[in-house]
Amino acid sequence: MNIAEQTFWLVGASSGIGRSLALKLAAQGANVAVSARNAEALSELQGLAESMSGNIHAFPLDATDRHTCHQVLVEINKILGPVHISILNAGVYQPMTVSDFDAQACEQIFTVNVMSAINCLEALLHKADGLEQVLITASVAGYRGLPLAGAYGASKAALINLAEGFRPGFLRRGIQLRVINPGFVETPMTAKNTFKMPALITAEEAASEIIEGLSRTSFEITFPKRFTWWLKLLRVLPYYCYFPLLNRLKP
Incomplete structure (x- = not known):
């Protein structure tokens, strides 16, 4: 794939993986539209690309607003x-245990993580001329329930299931609907974790993995594979094996 010939729309690009991805794509000559709620961060991002071979254009957006997604x-x-190519990366994360279970926080997680993607998908389907790929950033936390990630992981599981269900229909329209399932990536979101995160990688490394995966047609881009x-493997374990392993973690 020649990145320089592509126009991208990145949603959730003000920080973390989205920000790093926008900069790497622009450095390779791409035309990149970036959206997020933080207009100031988007403006700064646009300025950073001024000396690059590609461009970054800021289009502020609250992706939880369906009609605004269409307008943008x-x-x-x-x-x-x-x-x-569109990469739907908007997301929030809040560690949560049974002791601090919060329905309002769960609602926010699902609204941002799931409905933002759904709203953007609808807009993209109405403007699908030239659209080749849509990638939804989910997470390996969506593979199976994990301590501290009950709400977050459930929202990511919903995204994976959503993409699985709609992928055949998208393919019939000539569009690859895919998921990105990262492990632990060093971002403002994961900075909330107080435990040691195994195989932690930088947002720049994650962006490189995604760009490399764009040239493939597999349903999933996942990293780091180690x-x-x-x-x-945990995903396929029967419950009688899985829950004893989970109980050892005792968050």
Whole structure:
């Protein structure tokens, strides 16, 4: 894939993986539309790309607002032309145990993590001319229930299931619907964790893995494999094996 010939729409690009991805794509000559709620961070990101071979264009957006997603994509199409690849990366995370279970926090996690992707998918389907790939950033936390990630992991499991269910229909329209399932990545979100995160990688490393995966057609991009394959193994364990392992963690 020639990145320089592609127009991207990155949603959730103000920090973490999205920010690093936007910069790497612009450095390779891509035309990158970036969206997030933090307009100031997007403006700074746009400025960082001024000396690069590609461009970053800021389109502030609260992706939990369905109608605004449509409006922003119309604006992107007018200014940059059709989007070829969209990466839906908006997300929030809050560690949660039974002791601090909070329904309002759970609602926010599902609204941002799940509905943002759904709203953007609808907008993209209405403006699908030229669209080749849509990638939804889920997480290996969506493979199976994990301590501290009951709400977050459930939202990511919903995204994986959503993409699995709609992938055949997208393919019939000539669009690859895919998921990105990272392990632990050093971002403002994971900074909330107080435990040692195995196989922790930087956001820049994660962005490189995603760009490398864009040239493939597999349903899933997952990294770092030295960690994610262990999670895949846990995914297939029967409950009578899985829960005793989980109980040892005792968050």
